[in-house]
Structures are given as C-alpha cells and as structure tokens.
Amino acid sequence: MRFLPLTESDRAAMLAAVGVPSVESLFAEVPVNAPPLALPDHQGELEVSRALTAMAARNLNAATAPCFLGCGVYRRHTPAAVDAMIQRGEFLTAYTPYQPEISQGTLQYLFEFQTQVALITGMEVANASMYDGATACAEAVAMACRITGRKRVMLSGNLHPHYRAVTATTARYFGGELDKLPPDPIGIEDLIGRIHGDTACVVVQNPGFFGHLKDYSALATACHEVGALLVVAVTDPVSLGLVVPPGDMGADIVVGEGQGLAGPMSFGGPGLGLFATRERFVRQIPGRLVGETVDVDGRRGWVLTLATREQHIRREKATSNICTNSGLMALTFTIHLALLGETGFARLAQINHVAAVTLARRLAQVRGVRVVPSTYFNEFAVTLPKSAKVVADGLAARGILGGVPASRFYPQFPELEDVLLVAATETNTAVDMDMLVHALEDML
Amino acid sequence: MSELWFTKDHEWVRVDNGEGTVGVSDYAQKQLGDMVFIDLPAIGVTFAQGDTAAVAESVKAASEVYAPVSGVVEAINADLNNTPSMVNEDPYGQGWFFRMHLTSPSDLTSLMDETAYEAYINELG
Amino acid sequence: MDTTTLQDEPLLFEKDRPGLSGVDLPEPSPLLEDRLGGLRRRGPVGLPGLSEPDVIRHYTRLSQKNYGIDTGFYPLGSCTMKHNPRLGEAMARLPGFAEIHPFQPVGSVQGALELMNTLAEWLKTLTGLPAVALSPAAGAHGEWCGIMTIRAALEKQGDPRRRVLVPDSAHGTNPATAARCGYAVESVPGNDQGRVSLASLKARLGGDVAALMLTNPNTCGLFEDEILEIAAAVHAVGAYFYLDGANFNALVGRVRVADLGVDAMHINLHKTFATPHGGGGPGAGPTVLSQALAPFAPLPFVVSGAKGFTLVESTHRSPDESVPSGRLKGFHGQFGVFVRALAYMMSMGGDGLRQASGDAVLNANYLLASLKDDLSAPFAGPCMHEVLFDDSFLKGTGVTTLDMAKAMIDEGYHPMTVYFPLVVHGAMLIEPTETESKDTLDRFIATMKTLAARAKAGDSESFRLAPRHAPRRRLDETRAARTPVLRWKSPVAT
Structure with a gap:
C-alpha cells in the first residue's frame, strides 16, 4: 500500500516498544468491532484511474460541448500559471496558518486576496473567504441582524434561489423573519416601498438572477434612512471589471461567489465565498481575517487576527460556527486576478459583455425567442415558445449545453416554464453561437 | 475615596451618590493579558445584576463582563475604544468601563469588600 | 534600510507596473450596443499590473515561506495531516469532472452522479449508517447539518427540545453549532480518566435534551470506553447521539459507528480521506444519518433508479425549504473534493483503510x-x-x-x-x-x-x-488586533 511507510519489521519493533502484542490490542477498549466490510481491496493508480476516467467519460463536458450555462457558475479560461502555482505542495498541503512564523506564504496571499476583494467590490475590508456565495449570503444576513438588533429580512426575487434557500435555512434558527419576494424575471419589483422601520437588511443581487443590472443607490439610501443595511450579492466576480461595484452604490455588505475567477466549474463545488463590508463592522465579520503586524525584529508580517469572534474562543457565543475558509480557492482567485491586473480584468469583463450582447442579438432573431432584460452583463433570461426544460434537454442531446431552465429552481411557478437562462463568457466562440442558434432554429 | 466592591467574576464597582462606576480587577486584567478591544454597552440600557454588560477581548480570549449590580447605564468610557490598554495599566482608574445608576442598591450586600476579595484571589492561587 | 532579501517578498500591489498584464486577451470586438444601462464602472479598480514571470516568482517565493505536509512532519493534533496523494489532483482535473456545470440536464452528468453515489456507498459501508447528506462543505458545516436534521426530526414529533449536551473537551465548533441551531449548550465535565463522566452525563440528561455531541476518540486522544452506555442513556430520554467525526481516522475500517449507537456523524473528507487541506480549505463534511433522521436530510441528494441517477433538488411543496432541514450551500456539494476522496478510498481499499x-x-x-x-x-x-x-x-x-x-x-x-x-x-x-x-x-x-x-x-x-x-520570528498579535490593518492601501491615497 503505497501511502503507508511502516514495514512489518517496523510494526513489530514499535509494538515491542509500546509493550503490546498486536495492533488489535490497542483497540481493546472498543466494544464492537466491525465485521469484514463489503469493500474492494486496495488498487494501483492505473486501476483507480481507469475506473474514474470511465465515470468522467459519462458526463457531457464543456471542454468539448459549447456551454452557455451560468446561474452562479461560469466556464472561464484559467491561465496555466494558476494551476501550476496552486499545486505547489507548500500551498496545497498546508493547513490553516495557526503558526504564523512558518505560514507567511498563506497569510500574505490571503492579505492580498482581502485587498483585491475590497477593491473590486468597492468596499473597505474583506475576509479571507467563506465556503461559497450562498453561505456568504446567509452569513451576511445573520451579521446584519446582529448589527441592527432586528430580525426582518427582505430577499429580492432577483437573488439566486440557492442563496435564498441557504439564507432561509440559516435564518430559521436565529429567528430571522424573511420577506421573500417572488422571482422577478421582468425586473419590476418594488423593494423600497416594502422597507419598514424594523427591517434589518435588504438583499439584492447585481447583476440579478435573470440578468438585470440595476443602480441600487436609491435603495441603499432608503435602507439607511431607517437604519437597515443593504446586502448585495455578486455571482460572477468578472462583472465587477465593467460594472459599477456595489460599494459605490452604498452597499453595507457585499457577498459573492468567486468561482468565476477560481478555476473550473467542477459541478459547482468547491466554490469560493467572497465577503466584504465597511470598516466599522470589522468586529462583526464572520470567518477568518488576516492582519498586518511586525515580528520581534520589527519586520512586516501577517497573522490571523480578531480571533475572538471565532468559535474556538467564543464557543457558543461565536459570530459563526465555521472554521475553515476556502484557502486554495482563494489562492486560485488571487493568482488569476494578479495575472489579469487592472487592464486584463477590465478587458476580460468587456469581452464577456460583448459575447453576451452578440449572443442576445442572435437569439432574438430566432423565431419565438425573446430576450427578457434590457440591461445585463454576461447572462440573461430568454422566453421560448415551449418548455425551457424540454429545449435544454434537447440541446444537451445534441451535445450543446444551451441554458438553464428557470423551472429547475422554481418548479411551482408555471409562468417560468418557458424561461431559459443563458450566459456567455470569453470561452464561447462564434462557432459555439452558430451551433446554439442553428439547433434552436431547428427545434423551435 | 469611596469604597470598592468586588464580584467573584472579578468586576469591581465603586459607588458614589447612587452612581456605580464599573471595571475589572487587577487580577482579571493580568489573567486576560493585553487588552485589544472592549465592547461597551449602550447608554440607557438596563441591566439586572449578573447580566452580561460588556466583553473584554485580549488576543486569545474574550471575557464577558457582568453587571455587578442592577442599574441603568449612564456613561461609558469611550477612551477605551482607542486605548484598551488602559485596562491593563490602570484597572481601577482610567481603565473603568461604564457608569450606572443603581436601581437596587441592596445588590451591594452580595459583593465582597477589598479585604474579602483579596482573600478570595489568594485562595484562587 | 534595504529589507529586500530572500526573507521579504513585497506585496503584489508594491510590484505594480501600470499597463502590464500576465494574460494576453484579444482586443474586444466593438460593442454593437451597450446593455449596461449607464452602470459602466467609473475610474480604475486599483489592481496592480504584473507580467507572468513576475507573478510566478511572487507565488513561488511565497510558497517558500510556508510549511506543508510535503515539507515535513506536521503532527497537528485533531487535524489529521496525512499525505495527500496526487492521483486525486489528476482525477479532479479530468475534463469530465472539472468542466461540468451543476445545472446541466441530469441526463448529461450521469458519471458525476455515479461518483457521488459511489462515495456515498463507501461512507455508508464504513459507518454502518443507511444514509448520507453529501452537501456540507466542511466539518463545522457537517455538524450543522447533523444538528439541524436532528432538530427537524424532533420538530416533526412536536417538540424541538431545548438543550444540547457537549463535553468540556469538545472542539469549539460543537457548542457554536448547537447555539446556531437555537439550542442552549450545556457542558458535561470529564472524569479523571480523560473521558466523559457517565454519572455527570446522566445527571444532565432529561426530556428537554435534543442531542449529545460527542467526539470519539475524544480530543484527549482516548476512546470513550463507556460509549454503549452513553448511547443507551441518550436514547433512553429520546435524544439523539451525534458523533463529531473529526477523529474518524482512528476507527475507519475497524469500527462502524452505527454499532456504537450513533445516529449522525460528519466525516471530514480532508482529514480521514486525505484530500488536501489547501491552507485552510476547501474541505468537505458529508454527514451520515440513521434511518430515523434520513427523511430530514438537506437538499440535494442523488437517487439511484432503474433509468440511472436522478438528483433531487427541490419539492413542489415549499420552494425555499423543500425538506425540513433545508439547503446548506449552493449547488451540489464539494464535488472536486468528492473526486479526490474517492480516488483515495479506491486506492486504499477496505483492507488499506483498516x-x-x-x-x-x-x-x-x-x-x-x-x-x-x-x-x-x-x-x-x-x-x-x-x-x-x-x-x-x-x-x-x-x-x-x-x-x-x-x-x-x-x-x-x-x-x-x-x-x-x-x-x-x-x-x-x-x-x-x-x-x-x-x-x-x-x-x-x-x-x-x-x-x-x-x-x-x-x-x-x-x-x-x-x-x-523561520521566515519570521514571533509576531506581535496584540498590535494586529488592537489596530487592525486588513488590507493594503495605496500610500498616495488618503
């Protein structure tokens, strides 16, 4: 067994040193031993690789199929340098930087990550990441309730349904009262009119789940007038290279999914939760934070800080029960963004927007297809003359990942049955778009 | 100089004309180490004796500070926001946490005077 | 003073050469129409410009200030810092796993669902419990899944109960999790043998106790030898027995926790099943559940049927909380971690794990x-x-x-x-x-x-x-906490 370095003679010598006759005798206190388990025996790399490769081959993958799927997960080209760097064992096989003297690599990149996230969201501070965008959203709502001392939370109908669901799961236990607006493909919901004096926060997504881009400055003002907070979710970080960031609109907390700059889609996990806020809320932030300091020789260095918010010290009084972040995903994100830089980030965003505008114009020419939002970044809803699920399944049968039917999230809303959510990124070529358009012309 | 009264959780209160100034003892600040942040109550909040009134944070610990007597918070030591180290340097003076109007002065009878408190911490070792 | 030695790597932001980029992107085609609705970003983001070699050198040098399992012995208790096999890295990067989208039609991801189902079968066989919720993202998230599921089951019986018991030696996540699910946390003291005191536990048990959260082996590195009595006492008052699986590495292949009376346990795939810790994540914390708890598992879950695998993502009854314990995270769990864990399990086999x-x-x-x-x-x-x-x-x-x-x-x-x-x-x-x-x-x-x-x-x-x-000597943590500096700021900006 290739991962086990003890030899039989090592084991014998060690058992003698311990003074027991067998390994089994070290388990003498265990009252019930397992019967022989119905599991296969160990295998070599070739055999395991063969079995897993066969499973992988049963998936239609976006390396070969044109992919226009979004809804919080995007296909991006990740520069080769990123994957080479994240596989360095010193990064890959380290754990949480509890010993800062020998963890300056992790700590410095997390400090740089925090800075990048604050910059792109237009906020003052960011944490060292969370599990994913949906859990970050739920944590933001919990934090807003702590800060305001209120329980009433409004969730926009343009917020990703998974973010809504995870927030609902979390809120149930801290007594959050959710005002969940229905899905809003047209983009006409009135949020300001529903704000009350006891509203803790309003949560919106920009660009919205159905694509709309909105200026939430007036909503921010309306929130602040009654002492409520505005939480803005961003599901594709690349949008921030082109669109006014939530911080400039007056958001108090920005959460997001970083996957769009953090490597492959990987069936939606692992993700990378982004969390940024205002400096005055620093001691209410959930999750890990890295801060700058000096060592005993006066040299600049970094440490995990403000740990007293966390579960290992506060136990049941902690701001959150989570302990890990998404370190390696944060590393992937930060290297990708370091490579892009100011000019590359803006250009990548522009390419994504151009791709979406191009796709929308072409889809609008297909009989029976209507593009719903008038503003969008790189994804938008379209209505079809028939069931979007039937169309998406039919496209997949032709080897095209053409869109996500809204009914997958909202099966109980018949009015969404013909809504398909479509995204475009820099990875989509003109040939991809031809294939999608021709297939739709054929099917509709 | 008015008298200091202590709780078993190492808060002190100094009472003057029905007003109590509250802080943590020298023993407590030594146990907690360098203070990094003091989370103070809001002015106007009412506490019953034993309620959590503030949190004193050092790098590796966060400790609840309980109201030693019942009352209404009338003032807080806002200087602690910038210099929490005053709790370490001058726990009975500039390191005070908040001042409250006592609503139940008889609460004091359950507290220790300086001599009793000294004996108590000697027992703790 | 020039401090630029091998010990000092400047921040990315301090290496900025405006205009440089490490990625060559084509000139965007001219925009036929602007769909931004006037919301085009005004002014620069403030990101530094670097070339690819600058970036490679930066991160290579940062990596040299780190210590990983690959570097040397890493005996960090409670974290199971075992060797991370590289086969998992290769498998997770197969296009058939890496380049699939969570919302593809399920008919086009049968291999992914098969992988999740196979992983679930391994976990169920190793623990003896009949169901597993795969979606929790880490250990603490799995604890949350377990206690929430327990609460949902109790609510169904009409009373969620009030207290959760946690030994005083427990990880801090246990009381934090119980509090997060709305429970009052009560500590159970240990005995002088480093184990839970059965008498103290029994004294605290009652009809208002929802669960005991126990770690076994416990955090003193000892097996709770009265575990069968503990389980019986917990069940006698109608409470559930939650096991913190952080230390499952001691038991895997030898002890099925179901045989110990456990109702629910999370499994840290990044500990027991050797997926990389990645500097603090991503992990995965699948949670195995008893028959009684299984109906309350969170979404989503994979179902194996005659026509292949399906993925249950919602029910029509209640859109956002389809099943009693809800949805814990976006999408379908830490799939990339599942691939790595299964590659490890299949490499080790039942015999190797034992x-x-x-x-x-x-x-x-x-x-x-x-x-x-x-x-x-x-x-x-x-x-x-x-x-x-x-x-x-x-x-x-x-x-x-x-x-x-x-x-x-x-x-x-x-x-x-x-x-x-x-x-x-x-x-x-x-x-x-x-x-x-x-x-x-x-x-x-x-x-x-x-x-x-x-x-x-x-x-x-x-x-x-x-x-x-070391790259740094002891760092001033008091200073970091008193005046938090959590990001770089441009020295010219005010």
Whole structure:
C-alpha cells in the first residue's frame, strides 16, 4: 500500500516498544468491532484511474460541448500559471496558518486576496473567504441582524434561489423573519416601498438572477434612512471589471461567489465565498481575517487576527460556527486576478459583455425567442415558445449545453416554464453561437 | 475615596451618590493579558445584576463582563475604544468601563469588600 | 534600510507596473450596443499590473515561506495531516469532472452522479449508517447539518427540545453549532480518566435534551470506553447521539459507528480521506444519518433508479425549504473534493483503510511510549490516533507550551496543536497519522527529548527567542488586533 511507510519489521519493533502484542490490542477498549466490510481491496493508480476516467467519460463536458450555462457558475479560461502555482505542495498541503512564523506564504496571499476583494467590490475590508456565495449570503444576513438588533429580512426575487434557500435555512434558527419576494424575471419589483422601520437588511443581487443590472443607490439610501443595511450579492466576480461595484452604490455588505475567477466549474463545488463590508463592522465579520503586524525584529508580517469572534474562543457565543475558509480557492482567485491586473480584468469583463450582447442579438432573431432584460452583463433570461426544460434537454442531446431552465429552481411557478437562462463568457466562440442558434432554429 | 466592591467574576464597582462606576480587577486584567478591544454597552440600557454588560477581548480570549449590580447605564468610557490598554495599566482608574445608576442598591450586600476579595484571589492561587 | 532579501517578498500591489498584464486577451470586438444601462464602472479598480514571470516568482517565493505536509512532519493534533496523494489532483482535473456545470440536464452528468453515489456507498459501508447528506462543505458545516436534521426530526414529533449536551473537551465548533441551531449548550465535565463522566452525563440528561455531541476518540486522544452506555442513556430520554467525526481516522475500517449507537456523524473528507487541506480549505463534511433522521436530510441528494441517477433538488411543496432541514450551500456539494476522496478510498481499499487506522494508532502509541518519561502525559495509554501531553514537565523551567512549539519550528517541524483541549494545562496534542515512517518518528522523538532536557536544564532564554530559523520570528498579535490593518492601501491615497 503505497501511502503507508511502516514495514512489518517496523510494526513489530514499535509494538515491542509500546509493550503490546498486536495492533488489535490497542483497540481493546472498543466494544464492537466491525465485521469484514463489503469493500474492494486496495488498487494501483492505473486501476483507480481507469475506473474514474470511465465515470468522467459519462458526463457531457464543456471542454468539448459549447456551454452557455451560468446561474452562479461560469466556464472561464484559467491561465496555466494558476494551476501550476496552486499545486505547489507548500500551498496545497498546508493547513490553516495557526503558526504564523512558518505560514507567511498563506497569510500574505490571503492579505492580498482581502485587498483585491475590497477593491473590486468597492468596499473597505474583506475576509479571507467563506465556503461559497450562498453561505456568504446567509452569513451576511445573520451579521446584519446582529448589527441592527432586528430580525426582518427582505430577499429580492432577483437573488439566486440557492442563496435564498441557504439564507432561509440559516435564518430559521436565529429567528430571522424573511420577506421573500417572488422571482422577478421582468425586473419590476418594488423593494423600497416594502422597507419598514424594523427591517434589518435588504438583499439584492447585481447583476440579478435573470440578468438585470440595476443602480441600487436609491435603495441603499432608503435602507439607511431607517437604519437597515443593504446586502448585495455578486455571482460572477468578472462583472465587477465593467460594472459599477456595489460599494459605490452604498452597499453595507457585499457577498459573492468567486468561482468565476477560481478555476473550473467542477459541478459547482468547491466554490469560493467572497465577503466584504465597511470598516466599522470589522468586529462583526464572520470567518477568518488576516492582519498586518511586525515580528520581534520589527519586520512586516501577517497573522490571523480578531480571533475572538471565532468559535474556538467564543464557543457558543461565536459570530459563526465555521472554521475553515476556502484557502486554495482563494489562492486560485488571487493568482488569476494578479495575472489579469487592472487592464486584463477590465478587458476580460468587456469581452464577456460583448459575447453576451452578440449572443442576445442572435437569439432574438430566432423565431419565438425573446430576450427578457434590457440591461445585463454576461447572462440573461430568454422566453421560448415551449418548455425551457424540454429545449435544454434537447440541446444537451445534441451535445450543446444551451441554458438553464428557470423551472429547475422554481418548479411551482408555471409562468417560468418557458424561461431559459443563458450566459456567455470569453470561452464561447462564434462557432459555439452558430451551433446554439442553428439547433434552436431547428427545434423551435 | 469611596469604597470598592468586588464580584467573584472579578468586576469591581465603586459607588458614589447612587452612581456605580464599573471595571475589572487587577487580577482579571493580568489573567486576560493585553487588552485589544472592549465592547461597551449602550447608554440607557438596563441591566439586572449578573447580566452580561460588556466583553473584554485580549488576543486569545474574550471575557464577558457582568453587571455587578442592577442599574441603568449612564456613561461609558469611550477612551477605551482607542486605548484598551488602559485596562491593563490602570484597572481601577482610567481603565473603568461604564457608569450606572443603581436601581437596587441592596445588590451591594452580595459583593465582597477589598479585604474579602483579596482573600478570595489568594485562595484562587 | 534595504529589507529586500530572500526573507521579504513585497506585496503584489508594491510590484505594480501600470499597463502590464500576465494574460494576453484579444482586443474586444466593438460593442454593437451597450446593455449596461449607464452602470459602466467609473475610474480604475486599483489592481496592480504584473507580467507572468513576475507573478510566478511572487507565488513561488511565497510558497517558500510556508510549511506543508510535503515539507515535513506536521503532527497537528485533531487535524489529521496525512499525505495527500496526487492521483486525486489528476482525477479532479479530468475534463469530465472539472468542466461540468451543476445545472446541466441530469441526463448529461450521469458519471458525476455515479461518483457521488459511489462515495456515498463507501461512507455508508464504513459507518454502518443507511444514509448520507453529501452537501456540507466542511466539518463545522457537517455538524450543522447533523444538528439541524436532528432538530427537524424532533420538530416533526412536536417538540424541538431545548438543550444540547457537549463535553468540556469538545472542539469549539460543537457548542457554536448547537447555539446556531437555537439550542442552549450545556457542558458535561470529564472524569479523571480523560473521558466523559457517565454519572455527570446522566445527571444532565432529561426530556428537554435534543442531542449529545460527542467526539470519539475524544480530543484527549482516548476512546470513550463507556460509549454503549452513553448511547443507551441518550436514547433512553429520546435524544439523539451525534458523533463529531473529526477523529474518524482512528476507527475507519475497524469500527462502524452505527454499532456504537450513533445516529449522525460528519466525516471530514480532508482529514480521514486525505484530500488536501489547501491552507485552510476547501474541505468537505458529508454527514451520515440513521434511518430515523434520513427523511430530514438537506437538499440535494442523488437517487439511484432503474433509468440511472436522478438528483433531487427541490419539492413542489415549499420552494425555499423543500425538506425540513433545508439547503446548506449552493449547488451540489464539494464535488472536486468528492473526486479526490474517492480516488483515495479506491486506492486504499477496505483492507488499506483498516491498515491505515491501525498504523495511525500504532504511531501515536509509539510516540506516547517513547516520550512519556521526558514529557508528561496526563492520562495513561493506550491512546488512539493522537497523544496528549500537558505542561507539568515544564513546571518551574520558565518554558511554556508555546515556547516548545516555537522551538520545534527551529528543529524543522510543524508544531503540534497547543492549548487544546482546554481540559489539561498547557496541552500539546500530537497526531502523527499513518503516513509517517518509523524513521521520521524516531528523529522526532530524539528532538523532543533534547528539547525537554534543554528546558529542564534551565535554557529558557533560547526558547524565548525561538523561532530563529523561520521566515519570521514571533509576531506581535496584540498590535494586529488592537489596530487592525486588513488590507493594503495605496500610500498616495488618503
């Protein structure tokens, strides 16, 4: 067994040193031993690789199929340098930087990550990441309730349904009262009119789940007038290279999914939760934070800080029960963004927007297809003359990942049955778009 | 100089004309180490004796500070926001946490005077 | 002063050469129409410009300031820092796994669902429990899944109950999780054998107790030998028995937790099943559940049927909370971690996993036997997969547990877990794992003996100055917390 370095003679010598006759005798206190388990025996790399490769081959993958799927997960080209760097064992096989003297690599990149996230969201501070965008959203709502001392939370109908669901799961236990607006493909919901004096926060997504881009400055003002907070979710970080960031609109907390700059889609996990806020809320932030300091020789260095918010010290009084972040995903994100830089980030965003505008114009020419939002970044809803699920399944049968039917999230809303959510990124070529358009012309 | 009264959780209160100034003892600040942040109550909040009134944070610990007597918070030591180290340097003076109007002065009878408190911490070792 | 030495790598932002980029992107085609609705970003973001070689060198140099399992012995107790096989990395990067989208039609991802189903079958076989919720993203998230599921089951019976019992030696996540699910947390003291006191537990049990959260082996590295009695007592009052699976590496392949009376347990795939810790995530914390709890599992789950696999993502009844315990995270769980964990499991096989837990326990006992006369062990052995020492051997030396940890850095080791568990003074928790050789352990033992002897000989000054051979010496954590600097700011900006 290739991962086990003890030899039989090592084991014998060690058992003698311990003074027991067998390994089994070290388990003498265990009252019930397992019967022989119905599991296969160990295998070599070739055999395991063969079995897993066969499973992988049963998936239609976006390396070969044109992919226009979004809804919080995007296909991006990740520069080769990123994957080479994240596989360095010193990064890959380290754990949480509890010993800062020998963890300056992790700590410095997390400090740089925090800075990048604050910059792109237009906020003052960011944490060292969370599990994913949906859990970050739920944590933001919990934090807003702590800060305001209120329980009433409004969730926009343009917020990703998974973010809504995870927030609902979390809120149930801290007594959050959710005002969940229905899905809003047209983009006409009135949020300001529903704000009350006891509203803790309003949560919106920009660009919205159905694509709309909105200026939430007036909503921010309306929130602040009654002492409520505005939480803005961003599901594709690349949008921030082109669109006014939530911080400039007056958001108090920005959460997001970083996957769009953090490597492959990987069936939606692992993700990378982004969390940024205002400096005055620093001691209410959930999750890990890295801060700058000096060592005993006066040299600049970094440490995990403000740990007293966390579960290992506060136990049941902690701001959150989570302990890990998404370190390696944060590393992937930060290297990708370091490579892009100011000019590359803006250009990548522009390419994504151009791709979406191009796709929308072409889809609008297909009989029976209507593009719903008038503003969008790189994804938008379209209505079809028939069931979007039937169309998406039919496209997949032709080897095209053409869109996500809204009914997958909202099966109980018949009015969404013909809504398909479509995204475009820099990875989509003109040939991809031809294939999608021709297939739709054929099917509709 | 008015008298200091202590709780078993190492808060002190100094009472003057029905007003109590509250802080943590020298023993407590030594146990907690360098203070990094003091989370103070809001002015106007009412506490019953034993309620959590503030949190004193050092790098590796966060400790609840309980109201030693019942009352209404009338003032807080806002200087602690910038210099929490005053709790370490001058726990009975500039390191005070908040001042409250006592609503139940008889609460004091359950507290220790300086001599009793000294004996108590000697027992703790 | 010029501090730019190999020890100092500037921040990305300090290496900015405006205009440079490490990615060559084509000139965007001209925009036929602007669909931004006037919301085009005004002004620069403030990101630095670097070329690809700049970036590669930056991260290579940062990596050299880190310590990973690949670097050397990493006996961080409670974290199971075992070797991370690279086959998992290769498998997770297969286009058929990496380049699939969570919302593809399920007919086009049958291989992915098969992988999730296969992983679930392994976990169910290894624990003896009939169901598993795959979506939790890490251990604490799995705890949340377990306690929420328990609460949902109790609510269905009409009363969620009020209290959750947690031993005083538990990880901090346990009380935090219980509080997060709306429960009052009550601590259960241990006995002088380092185990939960059955009498104290029974005294606290009652009809308002929802669950006991227990870690076994516990954080003192000891097996809770009265576990069957503990389980019976918990079940007698109608409460559920939650096991914190952080220490499953001691039991895997040898003990099925279902046979111990456990109703729910999370499994840290990044510990027991060797997926990389990645500097603090991503992990995965699938949670196995009993028959009674299974109906309350969170979304989503994979169902195997005659026509292949389906993915249950919602029910029509209630859109956002389709099943009683809701949805825990976006999408379908930590799929990339599942691929790596299954690659490890299949490589090890049932026989290898059993050998691994045996070797992990043998390694820890070898350290205990070899060091107990030089350090001080608060509890007699045998231990399980990790060994706990306290600081009584340092009494009067002026050397602390923290000093010992820092001195180990200078000897080339990652320190053990220090000051946890809280139930012994100056705790040092050492978990060697099964992937360390006898040779490594022997050298480590010799080092620890030398350090203990130096401490006892009164050499406290050299301990106080340690580490001296690390990229940084001791850092001022008080300063970091008093005036938090959490991001770089441009020196010219105001």
